[in-house]
Amino acid sequence: MRGASQAKWVVTAVAVALAATACGSSTSASSGSGAIDAKGVYSYQSGEPQNPLQPANANESLGSRVVKNLFRGLVDLDPTTNKPRYQVADKIETTDAKHFAVTLKSGWTFHDGTPVTAHSFVDAWNWSANTKNNQINSNWFSDIAGYDAVHPAKGDPTATTMSGLKVVDDTHFTIDLTGPVSYFQYKLAYIAFSPLPKSFFADPVKAGENPVGDGPYKFVSWEHNKAITLAAYDQYAGVDKAQNGGIVFKNYSAAEAAYKDLTSDNLDVLDQVDPTDLPKYKSDLGDRAVDQPQGGIVSISFAMYQPEWQGVDKAKVRQGLSMAIDRDTITKTVLNGSRLPADSFVAPGTVGYKAGICGEACTFDPAKAKSMIAAGGGVPNNKITITYNADGGHKEWVDAVCNSIRQSTGVECVGDPKPDMKTARKEITAHTVPSMMRTGWAQDYPLNVSFLRDLYQTGADSNDALYSSPEFDKLAKAADAAATVDQTADLYQQAEAQLVKDMPAIPLWYYKTNAGWSNNVTNVKYDTFGDPVFTQVEVKQK
Amino acid sequence: MGRFVARRLLQMIPVFLGTTALIFFMVHVLPGDPVAAMWGDKAADPAQLAAKRHQLGLDQPLLQQYVTYMGHLLTGDFGTTMGQRKVIDVISAAMPVTVRLTLMAFGVEVVFGVLIGLFAGLRRGKAFDKGTLVITLLLISIPVPVLGFLFQTVFADQLKLVTPTVQDSMNFGQLLLPAVVLGSLSLAYVARLTRTSIVENVRADYMRTAVAKGLPRRRVIGTHLLRNSMIPVITFLGTDLGALMGGAIVTESIFNVKGVGNAMYHAINQSDGATVSGFVAVLVLVFLAASLIVDLLYAVLDPRIRYA
Numbered sequence: 001m002r003g004a005s006q007a008k009w010v011v012t013a014v015a016v017a018l019a020a021t022a023c024g025s026s027t028s029a030s031s032g033s034g035a036i037d038a039k040g041v042y043s044y045q046s047g048e049p050q051n052p053l054q055p056a057n058a059n060e061s062l063g064s065r066v067v068k069n070l071f072r073g074l075v076d077l078d079p080t081t082n083k084p085r086y087q088v089a090d091k092i093e094t095t096d097a098k099h100f101a102v103t104l105k106s107g108w109t110f111h112d113g114t115p116v117t118a119h120s121f122v123d124a125w126n127w128s129a130n131t132k133n134n135q136i137n138s139n140w141f142s143d144i145a146g147y148d149a150v151h152p153a154k155g156d157p158t159a160t161t162m163s164g165l166k167v168v169d170d171t172h173f174t175i176d177l178t179g180p181v182s183y184f185q186y187k188l189a190y191i192a193f194s195p196l197p198k199s200f201f202a203d204p205v206k207a208g209e210n211p212v213g214d215g216p217y218k219f220v221s222w223e224h225n226k227a228i229t230l231a232a233y234d235q236y237a238g239v240d241k242a243q244n245g246g247i248v249f250k251n252y253s254a255a256e257a258a259y260k261d262l263t264s265d266n267l268d269v270l271d272q273v274d275p276t277d278l279p280k281y282k283s284d285l286g287d288r289a290v291d292q293p294q295g296g297i298v299s300i301s302f303a304m305y306q307p308e309w310q311g312v313d314k315a316k317v318r319q320g321l322s323m324a325i326d327r328d329t330i331t332k333t334v335l336n337g338s339r340l341p342a343d344s345f346v347a348p349g350t351v352g353y354k355a356g357i358c359g360e361a362c363t364f365d366p367a368k369a370k371s372m373i374a375a376g377g378g379v380p381n382n383k384i385t386i387t388y389n390a391d392g393g394h395k396e397w398v399d400a401v402c403n404s405i406r407q408s409t410g411v412e413c414v415g416d417p418k419p420d421m422k423t424a425r426k427e428i429t430a431h432t433v434p435s436m437m438r439t440g441w442a443q444d445y446p447l448n449v450s451f452l453r454d455l456y457q458t459g460a461d462s463n464d465a466l467y468s469s470p471e472f473d474k475l476a477k478a479a480d481a482a483a484t485v486d487q488t489a490d491l492y493q494q495a496e497a498q499l500v501k502d503m504p505a506i507p508l509w510y511y512k513t514n515a516g517w518s519n520n521v522t523n524v525k526y527d528t529f530g531d532p533v534f535t536q537v538e539v540k541q542k
Numbered sequence: 543m544g545r546f547v548a549r550r551l552l553q554m555i556p557v558f559l560g561t562t563a564l565i566f567f568m569v570h571v572l573p574g575d576p577v578a579a580m581w582g583d584k585a586a587d588p589a590q591l592a593a594k595r596h597q598l599g600l601d602q603p604l605l606q607q608y609v610t611y612m613g614h615l616l617t618g619d620f621g622t623t624m625g626q627r628k629v630i631d632v633i634s635a636a637m638p639v640t641v642r643l644t645l646m647a648f649g650v651e652v653v654f655g656v657l658i659g660l661f662a663g664l665r666r667g668k669a670f671d672k673g674t675l676v677i678t679l680l681l682i683s684i685p686v687p688v689l690g691f692l693f694q695t696v697f698a699d700q701l702k703l704v705t706p707t708v709q710d711s712m713n714f715g716q717l718l719l720p721a722v723v724l725g726s727l728s729l730a731y732v733a734r735l736t737r738t739s740i741v742e743n744v745r746a747d748y749m750r751t752a753v754a755k756g757l758p759r760r761r762v763i764g765t766h767l768l769r770n771s772m773i774p775v776i777t778f779l780g781t782d783l784g785a786l787m788g789g790a791i792v793t794e795s796i797f798n799v800k801g802v803g804n805a806m807y808h809a810i811n812q813s814d815g816a817t818v819s820g821f822v823a824v825l826v827l828v829f830l831a832a833s834l835i836v837d838l839l840y841a842v843l844d845p846r847i848r849y850a
Contacts, residue, residue, distance in 0.1 A: 048808065050580060051625050060582055131593045136580055139587040153589055205626055224627065224635055225800045226711065253807070257798040260694065260706035391811075421582075422574020422813065429578065429585060440583050461585040
C-alpha cells in the first residue's frame with residue numbers, strides 16, 4: 001500500500017464519519033403543540049413472535065399482542081370493567097351454560113372485504129382444534145362437544161369438524177359443550193376463538209405471514225426481527241375503533257435499549273421497564289410512568305409427590321414456611337417495587353378475587369412460623385431447595401426468599417437453578433423436583449377460575465405440584481356446573497379457602513406493569529394483562 | 543498458485559462437514575425439550591406436543607435427522623425454523639446487517655489501527671508511542687458492554703449526536719457508533735501488532751539498503767517497511783473478520799442491531815437446530831474464505847513465500 005492511497009482512505013473515513021453524525025443528529029423529535037393527530041402512528045416495545053401470526057398459534061405475548069389487534073372474536077374484554085363485551089356477536093344466548101345460540105351482527109368485514117359469517121367462526125375453530133394443524137393453543141377448544149374426534153389423546157384425528165358446532169345460517173350458529181361452563185364467554189374473548197377468512201385455509205402458513213383479520217387494525221408489514229406494522233382499519237365495525245393511525249411493534253432484544261429509546265422519544269410506548277432502570281424510571285418519566293398490578297402471580301409450589309410433603313400434619317409445615325417469608329421487604333428492596341405482595345392465590349382485579357383470603361398464612365410472622373413448623377413435625381433433613389430457571393432473572397428473589405426462611409426458622413434453604421426454562425420445565429413436568437419449585441402463572445382470562453382450576457384441580461394440565469384434594473375437587477366441580485359466572489366465582493372462592501388450609505403452593509407476589517410512554521403520545525392506559533389499550537392511544541401532532 | 547487454491551478449496555469440504563455435524567449434534571444435546579418450551583410456563587397438551595414434534599421432524603432418530611438435514615443442505619435447502627420460517631430467509635435478513643457492521647468495524651480497525659501502529663513504531667519511545675501503549679491497553683482491558691454504554695451515554699444522551707440505539711439496522715450512518723465499539727478492541731490489537739512489527743523491521747538490513755539507495759522516505763516506509771511488517775497483522779485480521787461476524791452479540795444487543803449475533807442468540811435459546819446449523823455453516827464458509835485470502839496475501843506481501 002502506498003502513502004498516497006493511505007491518505008485517500010483516511011480522508012474517506014473522516015468524510016463518512018462526518019456525514020454519519022450529521023444525519024444522525026436530525027432525528028430528535030419535539031412534541032409540538034399538543035393537538036392530536038388522528039392519523040398518527042406510534043411505536044411499541046416488542047420482539048419477534050415465536051410462531052406465524054395465526055390466532056390459535058399465538059400463545060406467547062409477542063405474537064398474541066399483534067394478533068389481538070388484528071382480530072376480534074364474538075366478544076372481547078372491556079378494558080375498564082374487565083368483563084366480556086359483545087363485538088361480532090349480537091347476542092349469545094344460553095339457558096344451561098352448555099348449549100349456546102350465537103347471533104352475529106351484520107356489517108363486520110375482514111380486511112380483504114369479505115364478510116364475517118357464522119362459517120368464519122365454525123371453520124376457524126374446527127381447523128384450529130385439529131391436532132394435524134399444529135396450533136399451540138388447540139386445547140382451548142376442549143370444552144366443545146366432538147373435540148375428541150379432531151383432537152384425540154393419541155393417534156390421528158378421525159374427523160375434521162366438531163359435532164358441537166352447527167351453522168344455522170350466515171348470522172347464526174350454535175355451540176354445544178360437553179358440560180356446563182358458566183364462564184364460557186370469558187374463554188370466547190381469547191384470541192384463539194377469532195374468526196378466519198376463507199383465504200386463510202388455502203395456505204395457512206402464508207396467512208400467518210400476511211394475516212387478514214377483522215380487528216381494529218389491518219396488517220401492513222412484518223419485517224422479521226425488526227418490526228411489525230399495523231394500520232387502523234377504516235371499515236372496522238367494533239365498538240373500539242382506533243383513535244390513532246397505526247402501531248409499529250418495534251423489536252428490541254434488550255429491554256435496556258428500549259428504555260433508552262423511550263427516554264429519548266425514539267420509542268412511544270413501553271411494555272416493561274428493565275430491572276436496571278426500575279429504581280429511577282418514575283423520576284425519569286414523571287407522570288408518564290405507570291405502576292399498577294397485573295393479572296399474574298408468582299408462587300413457589302411444593303413437590304407434593306415427594307414423601308416429605310405427604311401426611312396431614314405437613315400442611316402446618318407448609319403454612320409455617322409461607323409465614324417465614326417477608327414479602328413486603330423483598331418486593332420493596334430486591335424487586336424494586338416491581339411486584340405486589342400476595343394475599344391470595346388469585347390476582348387482584350380479577351372477578352372472584354377476595355382480598356386477604358390467605359390471611360395470616362401469607363403474613364410475615366417468624367415466631368408463628370417456627371412454632372407451626374415444629375407442630376407439623378419439622379422439615380425432613382431440615383433443608384428445602386427451590387428449583388427455578390436461571391435465565392429469567394429469578395436468582396435474586398429466590399435467594400432473598402431463602403434467606404428470609406433461613407433467618408426466621410433456621411430451616412436450611414438453597415436455590416436449585418437450572419440453566420434455562422427448557423431444562424427447568426423438563427424436570428417439573430417429569431415430576432422429579434426434589435423439594436420446591438418456582439411457578440409463575442398469568443391469567444388466561446380475568447376470572448379466579450383461571451388461577452385455580454388449571455393449577456390445583458386433580459389431574460389439571462398445569463398442576464405441576466400434583467396436588468390433589470377431594471374437597472377442592474368437589475367445590476371446583478360444583479363451580480364448573482354452576483349456572484352463572486358469579487356462582488362459579490363464588491364456589492371457586494370457597495375452593496381457594498381449601499388451598500389456604502393445604503398450602504400446596506406459597507403465593508409470593510403479583511406481577512405489576514411498570515411501564516411508561518414518550519412525549520409523543522397521550523391517553524395511554526394499561527389493562528390487567530399488562531398491555532396498553534392499543535386503540536385508545538392518541539398521538540400528538542408533530 | 544492455482545493448484546494451491548484448488549487444494550485449499552478441496553480441504554474446505556471436510557472442515558465444512560465436520561463443523562456443521564459438530565454443531566448439529568451439540569444443539570441436540572442441549573438440555574430440555576425445545577418443543578415443550580413453546581408452551582412457556584404452561585403445560586403442553588400431550589397430543590399436540592407429539593404432533594408438533596412430528597411436524598418439526600424431531601421424533602426421528604438423531605442420526606436420521608442429520609442425514610435428512612445434510613441432504614437438504616446440499617441442495618441449498620437450509621430447512622425451516624421452529625417458527626416455520628425458512629432458515630435461508632432468516633440468514634439473508636441478518637447477514638446484510640452484520641456484513642455492513644463488520645465491514646465498518648473492520649475498516650475502522652484496519653485504517654486507524656495500522657496508522658496508529660505505524661506512527662508509534664516509527665517514533666519509538668516518544669510521547670505518541672507511550673500514549674498509544676496506554677490507550678490501547680485501556681481499550682483491551684475495558685469490557686465491550688462498558689464501552690458500549692459509555693459511548694451511548696456520551697454521544698446520545700449528552701451530546702445528542704445520535705439516537706441511543708440503531709433505528710434502522712441497514713443505515714450506515716447509524717451503524718457507525720456500534721461499529722466503532724465493535725472494532726475498538728481489535729483496533730488496539732492491530733495497533734500493537736503493527737507497532738511491534740515496525741519497531742522490529744525498521745532496523746532490518748533491507749531498510750538500510752533502501753535508505754542507502756536514496757529512495758524517498760515515503761517509498762521506504764510505504765513499500766518496504768509497511769509491507770514487510772504486515773504479515774502478523776494480516777494473520778490477525780483474517781481470523782478477526784470471522785470473529786466480528788459471529789461474535790457481535792453484546793454490541794448488537796446494546797445498540798439493538800438486528801444482525802447475526804442476535805439471530806443466533808435467539809436460535810440457541812430455542813434449541814433451534816436447523817437455524818443454528820445454518821448460521822454456523824455460513825460463518826464457517828466466511829472463516830475458510832478469510833483464511834484462504836490471508837494465505838494468498840502472504841505471498842503478495844512477502845515475495846519469499848511461494849505456493850506451488
